[in-house]
Amino acid sequence: MENLLTEQINDHLYYIGVNDRQTELFENMWPLPDGVAYNSFLMTGEKNIIMDLVKVNTISTYIEKVQEILDGGDLDYIVIHHVEPDHSSGIKNILELYPNVKIICNKKTAPFLKNFYNIEDNLIIVSEGETLELGNRKLTFYMTPMVHWPESMVSYEEETKTLFSQDIFGGFGTLNGAIFDDQVRFNDNYYSETTRYFINIVGKYASQALKALNKLSELEIKTICPVHGAIWRTNPEKIFNLYTDLAKQKVxxxxxxxxxxxxxxxxxxxxxxxxxxxxxxxxxxxxxxxxxxxxxxxxxxxxxxxxxxxxxxxxxxxxxxxxxxxxxxxxxxxxxxxxxxxxxxxxxxxxxxxxxxxxxxxxxxxxxxxxxxxxxxxxxxxxxxxxxxxxxxxxxxxxxxxxx
Missing domain, CATH: 3.40.50.360 (Flavodoxin domain)
Structure with missing residues (x-):
């Protein structure tokens, strides 16, 4: 059956993110003249895995997308790369629908889940360089502390060379019909909203960001799936190089x-x-x-x-x-x-x-x-x-x- 609400990235990965055109200030500080996208991904196979969630004000649209892909099936895992509420505050709604789901996070994430959502059970704690077999899928996890919260991490699927990068490589602005880099015109506005996002959100942690980028440069990356902005499937080097220049404060x-x-x-x-x-x-x-x-x-x-x-x-x-x-x-x-x-x-x-x-x-x-x-x-x-x-x-x- 054709998916009308979601977008397929590869044979087992789907884009289920949402646009937020109502919020005027990101973190109640940073202007959003073009809104913002909260990206989330659903990996299918022997186990069904959600990669990051969305802000609770967009949860009804998000649930429709999850249910379209699962089509009556169960959800087995949620990976929390970054627990900031724009990527996690919909978790209670998802747990109501899928109460047996296991949450994959690192040891620094667990206290945040307890403090924000009173969640302590069904946690799977991962560490630096650890690879998890989730049914017929494998994910390897890398810690990226203070980019831009202490619990921030990324994951990598070697089979498809896909990086799930949380806030790294993100940008302000909604995704207007097009979600991939080859569908988006990287014009002055797109460039400026990406750079403004990095500088406003990540800039003060530029040295930590550069360490993370150096670590990730050792991976062979064909697709980058950030939690804001376009999915980079054609030219991931472009956003990688831009973020590296920004982290070095190239003037x-x-x-x-x-x-x-x-x-x-x-x-x-x-x-x-x-x-x-x-x-x-x-x-x-x-x-x-x-x-x-x-x-x-x-x-x-x-x-x-x-x-x-x-x-x-x-x-x-x-x-x-x-x-x-x-x-x-x-x-x-x-x-x-x-x-x-x-x-x-x-x-x-x-x-x-x-x-x-x-x-x-x-x-x-x-x-x-x-x-x-x-x-x-x-x-x-x-x-x-x-x-x-x-x-x-x-x-x-x-x-x-x-x-x-």
């Missing part, structure tokens, strides 16, 4: 200027800095208002851009609050390949530049010496100093390029 020769302004004076200063960057020979220049642009996008752009310049007005003898919040998030990212610039403004008493200096010093940033601090609106001499800041940033980027 491009551009400048991102992020400013915080209440009445436009600091914005005018940011424009002067940008003119200096352009005069210095850098053509990729972005100016972002920290009060209007989600920090999700600011983090993503900063991760990929060599030069980052932060400029803020003073607010109540301190820094503009949205800039303060952004700095806290930037600190968590632990970025190491950027060149930083800073400038501040104030009305009657300073504070912004002091906080910016504290940020670059605490994080041991490679920062430019020129750090303008301006009272009120910049006059001609002060505008020249701001232009000079931009020129110095361009000069530093070009010098870095020549060294590489």
């Amino acid at each position: 491009k020769d551009g400048v991102l200027i992020i400013y915080g302004s209440m009445y436009g004076n600091t914005e005018r200063m940011a424009e002067a800095v940008a003119r200096g960057v352009a005069k210095g020979g850098i053509t990729d220049i972005k100016i972002r208002d920290v009060g209007k642009t989600s920090f999700s996008y600011l983090l993503a752009e900063a991760w990929e851009t060599r030069g980052v310049i932060l400029g803020s007005c003073t607010y109540n003898n301190n820094i503009f609050p949205p800039m303060s919040f952004l700095m806290e998030e930037l600190k968590q990212q632990k970025m190491k390949n950027n060149i930083w610039g800073i400038f501040g403004s104030y009305s009657w008493s300073g504070g912004a530049l002091k906080r910016l200096r504290g940020f670059v010093e605490e994080n041991k940033c490679d920062v430019l010496d020129i750090q303008p601090e301006i009272q009120g609106a910049a006059d001609e001499e002060e505008l020249r100093e701001l232009i000079k800041l931009g020129e110095e940033m361009a000069k530093a980027i070009i010098a870095k390029r020549e060294l590489e």
